[in-house]
Amino acid sequence: MITSIPYAELQIGQSAEYRKTVSEQDIVLFAVLSGDANPVHLDAEYARGTIFGERIAHGMFTGSLVSAALAMTLPGPGSIYLGQSLKFRRPVKINDTITVRLEVTEKRDSKNIVVLDCKVTNQNQETVATGTAEVIAPNERISLETPVLPNVTVG
Amino acid sequence: MITSIPYAELQIGQSAEYRKTVSEQDIVLFAVLSGDANPVHLDAEYARGTIFGERIAHGMFTGSLVSAALAMTLPGPGSIYLGQSLKFRRPVKINDTITVRLEVTEKRDSKNIVVLDCKVTNQNQETVATGTAEVIAPNERISLETPVLPNVTVG
Numbered sequence: 001m002i003t004s005i006p007y008a009e010l011q012i013g014q015s016a017e018y019r020k021t022v023s024e025q026d027i028v029l030f031a032v033l034s035g036d037a038n039p040v041h042l043d044a045e046y047a048r049g050t051i052f053g054e055r056i057a058h059g060m061f062t063g064s065l066v067s068a069a070l071a072m073t074l075p076g077p078g079s080i081y082l083g084q085s086l087k088f089r090r091p092v093k094i095n096d097t098i099t100v101r102l103e104v105t106e107k108r109d110s111k112n113i114v115v116l117d118c119k120v121t122n123q124n125q126e127t128v129a130t131g132t133a134e135v136i137a138p139n140e141r142i143s144l145e146t147p148v149l150p151n152v153t154v155g
Numbered sequence: 156m157i158t159s160i161p162y163a164e165l166q167i168g169q170s171a172e173y174r175k176t177v178s179e180q181d182i183v184l185f186a187v188l189s190g191d192a193n194p195v196h197l198d199a200e201y202a203r204g205t206i207f208g209e210r211i212a213h214g215m216f217t218g219s220l221v222s223a224a225l226a227m228t229l230p231g232p233g234s235i236y237l238g239q240s241l242k243f244r245r246p247v248k249i250n251d252t253i254t255v256r257l258e259v260t261e262k263r264d265s266k267n268i269v270v271l272d273c274k275v276t277n278q279n280q281e282t283v284a285t286g287t288a289e290v291i292a293p294n295e296r297i298s299l300e301t302p303v304l305p306n307v308t309v310g
Contacts (some may be wrong), residue, residue, distance in 0.1 A: 020190060028305060029188045033181050034219035035173070037157070037204070037302040038226035038234070046299075050233075059236035060215065062220040064189035071193035078205075079193070081214035085240040144201075147192040148163040150183060153308040 002146050004076030007112040007137035015103040018069035022057050024094050025154055030061045032154075056091040062098065062129045066118050069100040070135055078138035082113065086131035089123070097123040102133070102138060105146050157301050159231030162267040162292035170258040173224035177212050179249050179250065180309055185216045187309075211246040217253065217284045221273050224255035225290055230269060233293035241286035245277070252278040262273070267291050 031037050036058055039046040047055045063086055070079055081148075092098060099121050106115035114137045120129040160169075185191050191213055194201040202210045218241055225234055247253060254276050261270035269292045274282040 018190075024187050029184055029307065030219065031302075032304045032307050033184045033188070033216075034223040035175060036219065036223035036226045037304060038232050039299055039302065040233070040235075040282065044301050054304050058219070058222055060219045060239070061188070063218050063239070064185065064213070067213055068189040068191035071191045074254075077193050078195070080195075080206075083240070083242040084215070084218070085238070087238040088236050118179045119207050144194055147186075147194065149187045149192060150309050151186065154185050155306050 001075050002072055002144055004061055004078045004138045005074060005143050006139060010075060010104050010107060010109065010114055010137055012104055013064050014073035014074065015101060016069065018065065018073050018100045019097060020065055022092060022094060023029065026061065027055065027094065029152065030058050030153055034060070044090070045077045052091050054093060056093055059088040062086070062088065062092055062120055065098055065100050066120065066131065066133065068101050070133055074104070074116065075135060075137040076100045076142070078142040078145055080136040082134040082136060084131060084133050086129050088129050090128045092122065092128050099127065112129040112139065157227055157232050157299055159233045159293045159297040160229060161294060161296050162269065165230060165259050165262060165269055165292055167259055167262065169229065170256060171224065171229035173220065173228050173255045174252060176252045177222055177247060177249060181216065182210065182212050182249065184307065184308055185213050189215070207246050209248060211248055214243040216242065217241070217247055217275055220253055220255050221275065221286065221288065224257050225271070225288055228258070229257045229271065230290060230292040231297070232299055233297040235291040237289040237291060239286060239288050241284050243284050245281055245283045247277065247283050253283065267294065
């Protein structure tokens, strides 16, 4: 089950975490769906010649994990995404385990708008991205079966 | 071929566009790779009960198209993504044709940093998102064969 936290129950300082290990397939899928074929993400030989030394994940793949953290944890399903800022501070590499930590920093009473601080770290506690999210939190608690996502085959 | 525009050749006011039609499979793939299973994106019946009236694409899917626009057009391959802000202004729906327009607004001579205004519109010329990107532009012109992306099967 995934359950939202309604606007009225959200507290300043409340936090949640969302974690995912990045696979090579994730990077390829992100390239396919966005059309972003920057060779630093896809071409190991090209990437060896860059300052990164190896293939890295797209910055906006990290952005997609922030989106997932908001939808799946805080405020959870039914949230409406209004805006996001992100600074990409370190590369994310294949097999990195990425943790998105969200913390409520502001509640705007007019329209259920909530501002959350976003800090994204890797398995070495290095910060890979930071930013701020703005969402409309749901009015009521929503509990849903976690949707079963289909299998995806690449090749 | 995809070709980058080196930092020295970038002009304030220079612009480029990147266009993609959003498929139902794109939305499912974005959910699979991010883990963002917010039902407004995946569950038609749930979405009918929201203010959107139908399934919408993830906001960060639009973000991924901005990323692709930067990597594929301006400054093009070899760019390094430093940061992005986005405001999500209107929903993006299945079969919408989305255009990302980038415009160079600032060149910071210290480290090849370029700031670009980002405006994302749909096929009705409605603005769906706006924001600002910050990238390091490549030093030299890079021309690459457009990578061939694999087929993806969902099911």
